[in-house]
Amino acid sequence: MDVLKVLNIEQKYQADNGETTAIKDISFSVEKGEFISIVGPSGCGKSTLLSIISGLLKPTGGEVYVNGMLVNGVSSHIGYMLQKDNLLDWRTIYKNVLFGLEIRKIKTPENVARAEELLKTYGLYEFRNNYPSQLSGGMRQRTALIRTLAINPDILLLDEAFSALDYQTRLNVTDDVYRILKQEKVTTVMVTHDIPESISMSDKIIILTQRPAEIKEIVEIDFELPHRTPLTCRNSPKFSKYFDHLWKELSVHE
Incomplete structure (x- = not known):
């Protein structure tokens, strides 16, 4: 069952030189217990998209549904x-x-x-x-x-939640957080600029284009590990293949 549905989200801003489109026609859904990461070039609108999902920001167009109910303002179902x-x-x-x-x-x-x-x-x-x-x-x-x-909460949003930590602490904390979220069966959407972090934690990765942000690709992540953790994923032979693919897709936009 889809806990989160994002339908045709668009966000425009009025600027001195006219109207600017930040997000253009973004749609995706997240099932209960899934861990989704959103990656894309700097300034493409990843955090703006999270603000829209949370209900903190009203989109110019499109709708967000949590458990089948339209998000209209800050939702008590979202952390x-x-x-x-x-x-x-x-x-x-x-x-x-x-x-x-x-x-x-x-x-x-x-x-x-x-x-x-x-x-x-x-x-x-x-x-x-x-x-x-x-x-x-x-x-x-x-x-x-x-x-x-x-x-x-039914859904947890993480906005660069580990980027302030040093590298070693970050590895331990992502392992810690992943274990807790999977154990509690919390549906998670994470924005990150860290490609290895997104690969090691996610079930799917949404790649956004440069502004105006559109979905370029949704990558399914499957390490086929019985007791998956972020650290075991980083040691898997599949890890470098996922990394090379994401690096290539993101480098196209730089």
Whole structure:
């Protein structure tokens, strides 16, 4: 079943020199539990597309549906993670995780219990009384993810969510995040400029053209691994073939 449907999305902006088209006729769908990456040249409109999906930005044309319902404004079914973890330094890890529930006014005993269970399952419960400044970059990002998952979203949007981390931390965190998202069966759409990251984490990769962004190709990713993780994917012989293909498709636009 399609959790997300993006139909004929178009985005235009008024500029001093006339109208500019940023996104042109983009359509795709995402099934429950799928992990989709969106890649494309810098400035082509990847983050704009995520903002439209989230309901933060109204498109000039086209529609977005989540669970068959039209997105019209910010959707409670969608969680959003940005490059910065945006943890509140004056709140403990536990209180940071509960922050989303408070903002959405859904801090029920059941939802608090779920948040605590997520902290326990993913190794942060013993750090619940610590403050963000006392955590490593990887643990902070895991906290931000748990805070987002605590609101129980049907879809998670990741906008360059790991790009602020150093290379080694980034590899560990992507493995961590992938495991959590697959275990929780969260449908994910990620924008990234990192080709290896997109290949190692995704079930499909959507390649966008230069602005105005259109879909050039949707690449199916299948490593045929029984217990796939981003790290095992990077060691697969198939990895370099996917990389060469994406590199070639993206280099055409540079």
